[in-house]
Amino acid sequence: QQYNVTSYGVTTVTIITLEVFAGMWINAFIVCVLCIGWVKKKTLNSNEKILLLLGCSRFCSLCFSWAYLFLLIIYPYCLLVHPILQLLQSAYTVFNFSDLWFSVCLCGFYCIKIANFRNRFFINLKVKIDRIVPWLLLGSGILALIIGISVYHAIDKAVCKNLNFTCQGRLWEANIRLEEHFYPIYFLAGFGYVASFMAVILSAVFLLFSLWRHKCKMQTNSMNSLSMDAHIKAIKSILAFFIMYSINFMSLVLALIYSMKYEKHVIFLVYLIQHAYPGVHSLILIFSNAKMEMTLLRILSCVKCKVCMR
Numbered sequence: 001q002q003y004n005v006t007s008y009g010v011t012t013v014t015i016i017t018l019e020v021f022a023g024m025w026i027n028a029f030i031v032c033v034l035c036i037g038w039v040k041k042k043t044l045n046s047n048e049k050i051l052l053l054l055g056c057s058r059f060c061s062l063c064f065s066w067a068y069l070f071l072l073i074i075y076p077y078c079l080l081v082h083p084i085l086q087l088l089q090s091a092y093t094v095f096n097f098s099d100l101w102f103s104v105c106l107c108g109f110y111c112i113k114i115a116n117f118r119n120r121f122f123i124n125l126k127v128k129i130d131r132i133v134p135w136l137l138l139g140s141g142i143l144a145l146i147i148g149i150s151v152y153h154a155i156d157k158a159v160c161k162n163l164n165f166t167c168q169g170r171l172w173e174a175n176i177r178l179e180e181h182f183y184p185i186y187f188l189a190g191f192g193y194v195a196s197f198m199a200v201i202l203s204a205v206f207l208l209f210s211l212w213r214h215k216c217k218m219q220t221n222s223m224n225s226l227s228m229d230a231h232i233k234a235i236k237s238i239l240a241f242f243i244m245y246s247i248n249f250m251s252l253v254l255a256l257i258y259s260m261k262y263e264k265h266v267i268f269l270v271y272l273i274q275h276a277y278p279g280v281h282s283l284i285l286i287f288s289n290a291k292m293e294m295t296l297l298r299i300l301s302c303v304k305c306k307v308c309m310r
Contacts, residue, residue, distance in 0.1 A: 009073040012268055016275050020066040023279025030055035030282055033292050046133040050109060053137055054102040058278040061095035064088055086155045094148030101140035104196045107238055111203040115210035154185050197249050204238050237288045241281060248277040
């Protein structure tokens with residue numbers, strides 16, 4: 001049954017749909033390029049492994065987020081059928097947190113690979129980072145899965161405890177106050193957001209400090225250093241990510257604060273930022289990678305030629 005949709009709802013769905021499909025295309029492009037390279041080379045380096053899982057998690061996150069938003073605005077009664085709401089929210093949570101932690105892994109990887117410190121622990125970490133990355137990715141996925149399962153059970157418990165439902169179709173018949181059931185989830189989500197944000201800040205600070213030390217050493221040398229170029233390139237990527245991540249972090253905090261208070265303009269802003277972030281940051285990653293940038297430009301030039309021929 002279709003709900004009486006307002007023009008505001010239609011506008012919201014239209015804008016978010018454009019953002020989502022752009023983001024899905026960008027992340028699908030990353031996944032396809034990496035998979036083709038994987039087939040050709042028979043192997044992936046640590047950076048490519050992170051990018052591949054990051055692209056997959058963002059693609060799936062955008063899919064589930066768009067499906068939830070579409071049903072919420074256009075067919076809200078579908079969310080009242082058990083267990084559609086639980087599945088959509090838990091699946092989105094799994095892929096959203098995977099995206100969050102894979103991004104942090106990417107920042108940490110750049111920092112460890114490029115920064116130069118004489119500390120013994122840091123040197124050992126640099127040597128072993130390629131062996132550590134798969135375990136970090138596995139741990140990130142398991143952590144995201146645990147949080148997703150917790151979200152599913154919290155929603156299911158809240159719904160089953162507070163609502164009467166019909167046996168036929170199990171359609172919920174009343175509204176529910178979910179606040180008390182989600183306080184542990186909010187605390188866990190908030191802790192995850194803050195921890196990941198701090199990890200990104202530390203990665204940026206370490207890289208900047210390493211660049212400053214390296215610049216001091218190179219002041220007497222007029223020649224360019226490959227290490228200096230690598231530092232600057234990595235810092236540009238991490239600072240771009242830091243800016244995007246800061247905006248996204250604020251939207252996540254707003255989502256936690258205003259999830260219990262339906263304020264249309266704030267919620268719309270949160271949706272706008274959260275659905276734009278995966279596509280914009282992935283686009284930055286593409287232009288930070290020479291191989292993917294060249295492939296994208298070739299595809300765009302081919303499309304442009306075909307359009308001109310018509």
